[in-house]
Ligand code: FAD
């Protein structure tokens with residue numbers, strides 16, 4: 001079979017690229033080993049984890065209502081029904097993608113693909129193997145959980161994020177190895193469902209890449225939700241005892257052991273660039289396994305472009321989709337480049353953490369002068385009405401031009417609120433633009449405008465002595 005454009009991988013990068021290509025009149029096929037479209041994000045990532053986090057959040061809210069004089073009996077959790085409801089979300093969305101692909105005449109080839117040269121793939125299907133030749137290929141093969149060989153003890157009690165999302169049971173105790181995105185999101189899910197969750201993190205902070213001001217309120221809440229958080233601690237060895245896993249740790253106070261019903265490994269992800277036959281093409285892969293691309297998503301092989309997790313960090317679905325669109329537009333002859341001013345990031349914990357653009361530690365590392373305005377949610381009427389004054393909205397502003405360089409938010413709904421920050425950065429807004437845009441009251445969104453007011457020392461709900469405010 002010959003297809004002018006083949007997209008290898010049907011995740012948020014691959015299907016966004018293929019659908020746009022079809023919309024622009026190209027003949028396109030998606031090859032994926034999975035029988036359903038959606039990739040990691042839809043089938044075993046973003047969507048199932050957010051469905052379960054929604055349940056966890058509602059459970060937490062029922063407890064918080066006690067403070068308002070409303071109490072509920074302890075919840076009964078019917079795991080089979082919960083699992084089925086989560087799977088229904090996935091089935092609905094993946095079914096929608098299949099319909100969209102059919103309507104657009106996008107061919108779907110199910111099978112394991114491998115390059116056999118710059119212009120061809122061999123696809124191992126259920127019935128044999130198929131040769132697919134192409135004029136161009138967009139490689140969107142994504143990533144998989146990083147594995148630490150010493151911890152591969154073949155125990156059903158040790159799982160990765162895919163296993164955790166299957167929700168086989170609610171273990172009495174769960175050790176989460178890695179205090180990053182997955183560790184904290186899935187740790188929150190299991191803790192809300194009733195597991196005693198411990199987190200072990202190698203470095204001296206949770207979410208090492210995130211702003212400290214944002215992590216602090218999250219950590220304070222997680223210290224109450226989780227059984228414990230072990231920082232600067234290493235897992236040395238895992239032992240399957242049959243009924244539990246014995247974990248050997250090395251901490252600042254020396255070695256110790258503890259037993260857990262289950263262990264979740266969440267120590268990062270690796271690009272799916274190996275085993276693809278890329279050595280038969282001109283594609284260049286770096287030491288970490290990421291495929292090298294230019295700002296038009298072109299690899300070193302003129303027929304092959306690459307997008308999403310396989311070509312670098314941050315490994316986020318919205319980055320993959322945007323790169324997919326740039327790749328197609330560049331094949332279509334448009335002057336498209338992937339050069340965003342910011343790629344927003346959200347950790348969907350409670351509180352959520354979200355940021356866009358420059359962070360304080362990036363500014364410090366680059367020796368870049370910034371002015372920082374922090375607006376504590378304790379000054380927001382809406383936050384009080386929600387009983388969530390633990391939030392913070394933070395702006396990083398260029399001291400000379402007053403351009404908004406970075407926005408960070410922690411608090412419930414931060415993941416929704418950050419879109420305004422991303423737009424402000426992308427549009428080159430100055431702090432005054434945010435201040436003078438009328439935000440509806442009472443909303444958490446107002447805190448973005450209020451933090452801009454605070455930058456000028458003029459926030460209604462925050463008193464700053466005149467001398468300090470006049471410094472601006
Ligand atoms: P993928 O989605 O990984 O898709 C790659 C596809 O390629 C897969 O379908 C795979 O089957 C196919 N494939 C690979 N190799 C072959 C081959 N040889 N032959 C045939 N097919 C092949 N990101 C967010 O932005 N927000 C979130 O909330 C979020 N939550 C996450 C939660 C979890 C638990 C995990 C694991 C990830 C999460 N992510 C989140 C990350 C997000 O899932 C990825 O960034 C995104 O899926 C990357 O998209 P992609 O198209 O590059 O690759």
Ligand code: NAD
Pocket residue numbers: 148177178179180181182183185200201202203206207208233234235266267268269314315316345346347348
């Ligand atoms: P991560 O990089 O976010 O976090 C991994 C953590 O594990 C780090 O804090 C690291 O210091 C720690 N670590 C590494 N080795 C360790 C060890 N031996 N012992 C203890 N700690 C160790 O990786 P992740 O949580 O696995 O997630 C992978 C990627 O998937 C993320 O980086 C992100 O790109 C994506 N993701 C995004 C979302 C979202 O957007 N909300 C959610 C989940 C996953």
